[in-house]
Amino acid sequence: MAVASKPPALRRRKTGKKGDVPRSIGTSSIMWLLAVVYGLPLIWFLLSSFKPAGDLFSYPLTVFPKHWTVSGYTQAWTKFDVAQYFVNTLIVAVSATLLTIVASAAAGYALAKYNSWWLKIFAGCILLTTMLPGETILAPLFVVIRNIGLYNSLAGVVVPAVITATGTFMFRQFFVTVPNDLLEAARIDGSSELSTFIRIMLPLARPIVLTLAIFSFQWRWNDFLWPLIILNDPNQFTLQIGVASIVGAQNVNWSVLLGASVLSMLPLIAIYLVFQKYVMSADINAGLKD
């Protein structure tokens, strides 16, 4: 792969210093070697998922399936409720993402454009949530969810996940860069604070909205431990718990497992490929991740 793309690329180089060509070959081959190492597990997994169940374990292993089949996929989709898990996960991820954006944008805007002692304390509290992750208060958090009646419901998965320091500070950082003059001009024109935020500021923050949307969607789509604790009814399971229940079985049904796993990855990969630039150029210097 590397070799094929090299010659035209090399010719394009402008500054033809001596030693650049071998160096370019060296650097490129190291990079492509690493890319192969990183891509291999996924490729092998994908190719295996198209093998019939009987061929999965038959030695010698072959790279490409001898008979291509999608039986693992169809079986996963119909018999193992992957369709239902899909719908549940979609509900969780979409609603959590929408709520996260609203909550983070509003809070981030308040932190950027207003100044008071209680807002500073609030900012500190939000930062604290990164130090006090859900995992460290797992058991009491569960009790709280049960007390407010959200146990065994998708809402119980969504609601606690809405607050995120990453999102809030992403928006704060962005709104700090928006000139205050804009806000003051709106005030002079008689726009109320909230309508200034909704009608002027939020549209400006479109790139941040999209970036956080992708991040939030990924967090919720891939969440495992929290849904596992909250959801008890198999009809409510999200994809990750569904797949985990296949893995946790006494005899792992690899054919179904491979199909279900690949299916569960597809939406995120599709979203990523479409909105790539919002992820890759994300200004995540706030340096926080969930």
Add this chain to the structure above:
Amino acid sequence: MVDSVQAEPRSVSAGGEPAPTRPRWWPKRKLNSYTTAPLLMISINLVLFLLFFIWPAVIGLNYSFTSYTGVGPAPYVGLDNYERLLNDSAFYAALWRTLIYTGAVVPLTFVASLGTAYLLVSQHSKGKTVTRVIFFMPWLISPIIAGVIWRWLFGENFGLVNFVITELGGKALPWQSNANLSLIVVVIAATWMGTAFNMLLFVAALKNVPTSYYEAADLDGANAWQKFRRITLPAIAPTSFIVVLLSTLHTMKEYGLIFAINAGGPGTQNNLIVQYIYTTGFRKAQIGYASAASFVLLLILVIIAVVQLLASRRKGS
């Protein structure tokens, strides 16, 4: 929200007034004279914070002094849970395993993400648009699925890795039934997964290093390693700190990945700390005891963060 324009004098204690950039004819403090609007804007996050952080933290601390089981009364037992924890060999085993795991994953992730970021920023490498996507792909994959992928690769009787080893004349390795080999698989998988996001941070940092530094070094005849060691590393130090801190905190909390690869096995030998808390709290229904373990974990995380913060401060000065 008409009432939000009430002109309330700003509290004096606010302090830290940003320096005025240029003279203006309207009073500056107008920006600060709102209460209702910002309060409304932070309201969702504020309620969630009180509900899902303060409340559980308070009752969690409370439970850690009781033998609560999730239902019925919560008898007060004082410091019993903590004393029991200090003598619980399973807890120590989980903690020790977590530290080994973190100690392996964090440096590997650091090197891998810095390395890939360096290659992606380098002007000498070709095909970056494609490799960037490949390196980033694992970020999209959940810990559970990543676990499944690596379990499939390292299966003892059916995995590609053992197949290749035997084809090359070696002996198949017990990737599932040997505790240390199992952990190695998890470490590799975690590094594979953790590279993408940190790589993104490093790419941003590397792009921000002024090129004039490199040009000056070129004139002085510095080689690539010297430039990397003397210019790049110091310039990206703040990002390096963030990457190490976040990776450490994140790795300490790992559960999904190891669950999917070997469920903390063989046996309980690779149970990490979160799995220990989960099992005690939710499988054995010892909420009080699990809360105590949670607070010990929290304490450890805080200590790690503070130590790293101090270390970076000292280096910086």
